[in-house]
Amino acid sequence: MADEGLSQILALLVLDTDGQRLAVKYCSLARKEIWPSVKLQIAFEKRVINKLPKPSATRSDVDVAVIDDYTVIFQACNDVVVCAVAAFSENELVVMQLVEGIYNSMSSCCQGGGFLSSGLSKQLVLDNLADALFILDEVTDDGMIMETDEEKISARVKMIDETEVTQSAQAEQMFQKATQSAKQKLLGSLMGSRG
């Protein structure tokens, strides 16, 4: 537990499975002292990707790894990995909530609503790069966690007043979720998942 309890999150990384950067954000401490050049940062990202287990399912659970004495909490989907790098002394559960927040808002921002889409992919992130960068910007500020709630993040990215959103959008979203799950259920039964 370092006394410099400020920089909780050293870096947020959205990488593809080959370790290529899609979108990244380093806090000032990390950018100036820990990995002071892009070269070092990329080298670290490669180490991260090499250490993480290869994602097998389309969507995996939030998982954790220790790399260079940093806690890396990540969630992978198809060919995209979303990671948060934190000091080893950080509370993993807090960081996990952050990663879930990023992952969920990224999925909902980038997906464009196609109900057959199979989740986040490299192509989707790059196609919606501006949104991805906005999300990374919204969730942390100089290593401090700003927000982890998916709805609030999405509202802030869209520059909508979140206090209104939370009320009006809730109903809308409920409805959307209901139709979505209905669609999926129908589709599932038709595709013979029970047969």
Add this chain to the structure above:
Amino acid sequence: MVVLLFCKKTTITTATTNKNNHNHNHNNINNNNNNSKDDDNQLFNPLLELPAPRSRSPASIMAGTSLKDAIKEKITAALKENLKMEEREFENPWSKKDKAAVMQETRCFSETPLDSAKCLELLTRVLYLLQQGEKFTPTELTKLFFDVTKLFQGQSSRLRRMVYLVIKELEPSETEVFICMSCLIKDMNSKNDCFRANSIRVLAGVLDPAMAAQIDRYLKTAIVDNNPFVASSALVCGVVLHRNVPDVVKRWVNEIQEAVNSKHAMVQLHALTLLYELKKTDRLALHKVVTTLARSQLKSPMAECKLISYATQTLMAERDPSVEKTLMSYLDSCLRHKSEMVTYEAARAFCQLAAFDTEGSGGHTVLGFDMTHATTILQIFLTSPKPVIRFGAIRTLNMLAQTRPQTAARCNCDMEPLLSDSNRNIATLALTTMLKTGHESNVERLVKQITSFMSDISDGFKMEVVRAVKGLALLYPGKYKTLMAFLSSNLREDGTADFKRDLVDALIMIIENIPAAREAGLLHLCEFIEDCEYPNLCTRILGFLGEEVASTSLPSKYIRFIYNRMILENALVRAAAVDALAKIAMKYPKLRQDVLLLLQFGANDNDDEVRDRISLYTSVLQQCLQESNEQAKIGYQALMSSELGFSLDALYDNLVGHMASDAKDAAFDFNCLPSDEAYAATAKAQAALAPEKKRPGLAPGPKASVAETQQKEAEQKTTASAELARVLSEIAGDELGPLQHSCKPKPLTESEAEYTVQMIKHQFKNHLVLEMYVGNTVQGMILENIQVRLTGLGQSWSEVGASAISKLEFGQASSAHVVLRKNGGDETAGVVTGRFGAALRFLVKEDGDDLGYEDDYPVEHVTITTGDFIAPKPIQAGQFKSVWEQLTAQGVEATQKLALNFKTLEAAVEYITTTLNMAACDNTGKVEMGVRGHTLLLSGNFLAGQMCLVKALVGMDPERGCVAKISVRAKNEAVCQVVSSALM
């Protein structure tokens, strides 16, 4: 039912794939057909006549034609689209244009009307290029920044969002920032909360500290804004500003306090963070903040986590009873919080404090609070389906196991399944934790588990495993075979130099500490050097073999391995092998002839150093082999010793002085050089004098002084043992045998006496060496030829020899030794007690006085008790009983009843522990308040490493005062008798 299902299935196939329809259908029928044939069941016969799928029962067609058609169409369309998506090759939309093209296009920023979509795309491209490590020159960046500021004119909020982000990324210099300041301040006053929040966040990043006062007012009101985004942004801005302009931020304290009680979770967190930053330099204010907040209820789990970590830091910073109780009960209450995040943080806090609170070590309490609840929470987390939670729990337990293995051991049953966890990090942590908490009975199983791991974990973890195995070997000497086999099998595997070094270290340590493991361990090392790619490890092992081999049962067994090195390796290793052989020959005369022969084989080595060594050793060996040549033997010993007898630093300094002095033509005299120890002491005294003069009023803090004394002790020990060996070989030669045990230093004078004397007793098989560590604290006095005089030795002791301190100047400290022989003691397992008078005799010279005068300096009597023959050796908590039982079978027991002249139980327990010089086990060293009887469990190592256990029942009897019953168990009967009668 089967028929219906079948129909349905085929329809879907038709609808979705639109092809292979017929085949599929056909196959299905065939399958069923086969089934029916196999089963020989006529019931399925109708299936054979089943017509094409379209002729279903009319009812179902009627019900859903329109709906089905609609769905069918939709599904085909969706699938087609989906297929198209998969067909589409991955393409990076940002890779096409380079920096030059982007710079060209920035013209669109000044176009009217503004094309927001185009600008947005271009800015995204800029960010992408920056992120990929594209280098922009400072002029390009400046131009870009100025162009971007024009975009504040645009109306699109999405473009504005991008402008904010780009400004942050571009990190404009102070001279450029002013351009956008007015725009940002305008946005700060906008009606749109998102504009306000974002402009504050941008300002936090780019603001020139000098301008902070300008916007102070805006930020202050923003902190208490109703909109959480605005409030959070202002608070985070405060944290950033606090680094540069703390004075401005300090003025917001009231607003921040208010924000801590905000109803928004994240605002609470940010306010708390900023508040802590403001107060962290002021200890009392911080205490107040933390304790007040600990009493109130925070809503946000994240803020709660922060507060827990602040409380933990406060508790660890110093022991202050006034806050301890409040904070500890706060932590305790957090264990019952409904958020997992908070309970985990609280459990972690308990574990951190457990490491810090050494007083309660061994027990289950932390600063007086029970930590069982904390471990229970971690135990529950161990079985969580979420890997992150399992990881957190096992990591925390691993940390706990370092200081309190038995507390962490409670969770062992839930740790075991984690050994096969799919997350390697979790599995490895579980393993190392279990190695620390492991019980003797499952050592073998654990070691087997590790072996399956070793191939796919990182070197860092491997080293941790090795450390844990080393600990296990020390804890359970009986298991050395399994553990050593594990270590040596890893030596054979591939690994880095560091890993191999750790393995070798562990093996050497086991060999040194467990006598039974010695020969097997040495052979493991021998095998390793047969095929070792690291020369420095090889030389290290050869050096170790040279020391150890001579005292094994069959030294000749190892000679072959060493000789192989001498013919097969590079010069560095060959030289080390030559040294090792020579050393063995010195210590084991029977082998001298053979070693001489082996050395002669290498006489033509092509390396100068190796050849020199060989010729030197052969000539010495030849001389030694001539029976009469006593002097050669002494010379041989000096040759093999790595001790210089004087300090190298002193040699350097004196040589420099010698060259500068007038007498530089005269030969340099080595005899005047002080020993390492003495030289270090002088240097230290001089160093200590300098700063102390500067601040005489300030007493050093208690913590520092403890660390200092510990360090001093450690320094003393290392230099002392080397020094001792040298001195003793001078006085008594080889006669003494190996050192069995050294007692702790005991002062024989007041600590503020003019000349301080500490006595250290060194036990040998038939001898006792008294080391008098004398310090001179009188300025301007020089003591010369300090000798130790003992009086009243009596029958049981006789003096063999002594060494004197030749010269002791002010601020120096050095040792004089007396070697005593025990007369008798055979029946008492080598224990001979005694008490004699002691005095120092020396020549005192004042500065400038050449003659000086003789003086006697009496010190306290020297007493030798049974306790001096015992070394305390703590047993891991909870293990006393099993070891005690073990000794029932293999050892003997002696009991003794006695009455002690003490008024309280505490005093009696203290007396027994110190007299026997043993370690109290299972926390029995402390007597609980108000009890009438107490059981004290002690363990110690008797002389040559015999385990000796004592169970003492101490009670207060109203009639007879303090009474005790002592039971002693050891493998040797004489030991039992001696220890049990020691208290009489």
